[in-house]
Amino acid sequence: MxxxxxxxxxxxxxxxxxxLCNLILREPCQLSCGHRQCKTCMENAEGPAIQCTECSEQTxxxxxxxxxxxxxxxxxxxxxxxxxxxxxxxxxxxxxxxIKHPNPICEFCEExxxxxIKLAEHKQKECTKITVPCPLKEFGCSEPVCRAQLPEHYxxxxxxxxxxxxxxxxxxxxxxxxxxxxxxxxxxxxQSACSTMMTTTSENISSQMQEIYETINILAGGIQTLNxxxxxxxxxxxxxxxxxxxxxxxIGSLKLSVQEQxxxxxxxxxxxxxxxxEIASLKQKIDDLQYVSYDATLIxxxxxxxxxxxxxxxxxxxxxxxxxFYSSPTGYKMRARLYLNxxxxxxxxxxxxxxxxxxxxxxxxxxxxxxxxxxxxxHDQSPQQKHVINSFRPDIRSSNFQRPRLEMNxxxxxxxxFSLAMIQQADNPYVRDDTxxxxxxxxxxxxxxxxxxYVSGRNPGLPMHIEQPLLTxxxxxxxxxxxxxxxxxxxxxxxxxxNVANMNDESQHPNHHFYFSSTTLxxxxxEIRLVNLLSTFEILIFEILDKLVYDLxxxx
Numbered sequence: 154m155x156x157x158x159x160x161x162x163x164x165x166x167x168x169x170x171x172x173l174c175n176l177i178l179r180e181p182c183q184l185s186c187g188h189r190q191c192k193t194c195m196e197n198a199e200g201p202a203i204q205c206t207e208c209s210e211q212t213x214x215x216x217x218x219x220x221x222x223x224x225x226x227x228x229x230x231x232x233x234x235x236x237x238x239x240x241x242x243x244x245x246x247x248x249x250x251x252i253k254h255p256n257p258i259c260e261f262c263e264e265x266x267x268x269x270i271k272l273a274e275h276k277q278k279e280c281t282k283i284t285v286p287c288p289l290k291e292f293g294c295s296e297p298v299c300r301a302q303l304p305e306h307y308x309x310x311x312x313x314x315x316x317x318x319x320x321x322x323x324x325x326x327x328x329x330x331x332x333x334x335x336x337x338x339x340x341x342x343x344q345s346a347c348s349t350m351m352t353t354t355s356e357n358i359s360s361q362m363q364e365i366y367e368t369i370n371i372l373a374g375g376i377q378t379l380n381x382x383x384x385x386x387x388x389x390x391x392x393x394x395x396x397x398x399x400x401x402x403x404i405g406s407l408k409l410s411v412q413e414q415x416x417x418x419x420x421x422x423x424x425x426x427x428x429x430x431e432i433a434s435l436k437q438k439i440d441d442l443q444y445v446s447y448d449a450t451l452i453x454x455x456x457x458x459x460x461x462x463x464x465x466x467x468x469x470x471x472x473x474x475x476x477x478f479y480s481s482p483t484g485y486k487m488r489a490r491l492y493l494n495x496x497x498x499x500x501x502x503x504x505x506x507x508x509x510x511x512x513x514x515x516x517x518x519x520x521x522x523x524x525x526x527x528x529x530x531x532h533d534q535s536p537q538q539k540h541v542i543n544s545f546r547p548d549i550r551s552s553n554f555q556r557p558r559l560e561m562n563x564x565x566x567x568x569x570x571f572s573l574a575m576i577q578q579a580d581n582p583y584v585r586d587d588t589x590x591x592x593x594x595x596x597x598x599x600x601x602x603x604x605x606x607y608v609s610g611r612n613p614g615l616p617m618h619i620e621q622p623l624l625t626x627x628x629x630x631x632x633x634x635x636x637x638x639x640x641x642x643x644x645x646x647x648x649x650x651x652n653v654a655n656m657n658d659e660s661q662h663p664n665h666h667f668y669f670s671s672t673t674l675x676x677x678x679x680e681i682r683l684v685n686l687l688s689t690f691e692i693l694i695f696e697i698l699d700k701l702v703y704d705l706x707x708x709x
Contacts, residue, residue: 155179155270155277156191157246160233169227172206173198174277177243178227183220186210192219236269289315292322308379320369449595449616451478453489458589465494472496477511480595481616485523486513489593490564499568504576506591507566508545512557521556522549526596531571534590535582543567544596546701 156176159165171178173194180192188207195203195217202211228244236254250269257272258265261282266272276283281301287294294315298306306312446452453475455461464470475489492505499505508527513519528544545567547554553565575581583589597616 155194155273157232157243158235158269158273158276159246160235161231162235165230169230174273176273176277177230177232178223181220181223181227182217183223184210185212185216189220189223287312287315289319292316292319313376445476446478447480447482447484447616449478449480449484449597451475451487451489451593453591453593455491455589455591456587458584458587460587462493465492474509475591475593478593479513480597483515483518484513484616485519485595486511487593487595488561489529489591490566491591495568495573497568502573503569504571504573505566505568506570507564508593509564510554510557510562512560516556519556521554523547523554524549527566528594528596529567529570530592530594531583532590532592533582534585537582539582541571541583543570 155174156171156179158176162170162177165177168189169178170176171181171191171194172188173190176191178189178191181189182192182195183189184203184205186205186208188205190203195214201215202213203217204211228242230243231240232243232246233240234246234249234253236250236257239249239253241249254269256265257269259272259275259280261276261280264275264280266275281299283300284297285300285303286297287306289312292315294312296306296311455473461470461473465472471494472490472492475491477486477488479486488509488511490507490509492499492507495501495503496505496507506529508529510523524547526544526546528542531541533539533541545565547565551565553563555562571583576583
């Protein structure tokens with residue numbers, strides 16, 4: 154058994170520390186020189202004598218006695234347990250270890266033991282992961298080393314120098330001891346005693362020198378091994394240097410290849426981003442086409458209403474757009490814009506609903522400014538069908554209703570379309586299954602009839618249900634002069650007959666030249682009537698607009 158370990162071992166007086174195990178003395182025994190060591194440490198030492206590590210004096214094992222008085226003195230030592238915060242007197246330490254730490258674990262190799270004594274012995278002799286001082290620490294090799302690495306440590310240059318130094322010191326010490334013994338002899342013993350002593354000393358010196366020479370031979374062999382290892386390492390170093398140069402070249406080539414690949418990947422990444430944008434655009438177009446309308450009417454289904462409302466309230470997304478819709482396949486492109494939490498003065502009080510003109514493919518041949526009534530309808534999804542309907546007519550003086558130059562014009566509409574207080578009620582009929590429906594209608598029915606020829610002068614932006622009746626009927630020319638009307642009708646009839654005759658045979662009809670003059674006359678009369686009619690319409694439009702502006706002001 155080795156000594157006791159403790160957290161405060163380094164602060165305890167050195168006289169209580171065993172110099173063999175460097176732990177607190179267990180069953181202290183006193184040598185003839187007065188120094189003390191653990192009983193088991195001395196019993197485990199080889200040979201019949203024990204050499205003190207402090208003063209190098211030797212003591213025969215049979216002369217060593219247990220020092221009970223010193224053991225009693227140790228009882229009052231303050232001790233801090235090496236395994237837990239326990240601290241008390243040394244006399245209670247062994248009992249504490251038995252009770253509280255019956256199966257301690259080595260903190261270096263994590264092996265478990267059945268007693269602290271076994272653990273201490275393991276640390277002292279067996280643990281390969283513990284750090285220990287070099288055996289030649291006193292001779293200059295003071296580097297601490299892991300026990301498992303001691304064989305490699307013995308071959309390093311610093312340790313070899315320490316061995317040589319130790320040999321020289323021991324040799325000098327042996328010679329000095331022998332000389333002192335010779336000088337200290339009693340002259341009266343005579344030459345025989347001197348001769349005997351000299352012989353014994355000579356034999357001891359020879360024996361020790363023999364051991365020294367053997368050690369030197371071992372070291373020489375180790376040095377030769379080191380030289381061989383050095384040559385081998387040098388050869389391997391040259392090979393490694395060549396390999397490193399080759400690898401350096403390969404790395405340079407790889408770097409160049411990586412740079413090329415990186416440039417290629419950057420190009421692919423940009424291309425991928427472009428394609429992702431194109432895919433997103435195509436996906437949006439496909440989504441829009443699923444709900445596209447070409448009859449100036451849009452039924453907008455708004456799903457995930459509550460989520461969109463929370464986004465609007467937190468201002469993550471204050472507005473949402475409807476899919477585009479058209480007045481006809483070649484007509485106006487339009488969409489709605491909804492502020493769920495309100496916009497401007499209506500913020501947090503009303504939903505704001507707006508109408509947006511978009512840039513279309515046929516804008517160049519459409520009539521501008523846009524001047525058609527827009528109606529919004531919030532659908533009541535209950536059987537009561539109490540829809541919320543509101544409408545407005547565009548202000549043709551505003552740029553919002555001129556031909557779009559950008560992707561979209563500025564939105565216009567009804568800021569206070571519907572109260573948030575009503576839409577936020579749990580049982581409101583306008584939001585069911587987290588879905589709301591809004592219908593947008595553009596009224597093209599109030600379109601003024603056009604004079605001949607309608608087919609070539611019609612507005613291609615009109616819906617088919619408005620356009621078709623105008624294609625099949627023309628408006629008679631209004632006049633207050635019966636003669637003038639009769640003249641026009643007769644001229645038209647004559648023109649038609651002449652036109653038919655001309656198609657059959659121009660030379661057989663004397664009215665051939667009259668056909669051209671009568672046609673010119675008809676056109677001139679029609680132009681005059683058209684100007685008068687347009688003037689009347691313009692006056693009527695301004696009267697209607699003034700009335701609407703007044704009604705709108707009263708409504709607000």
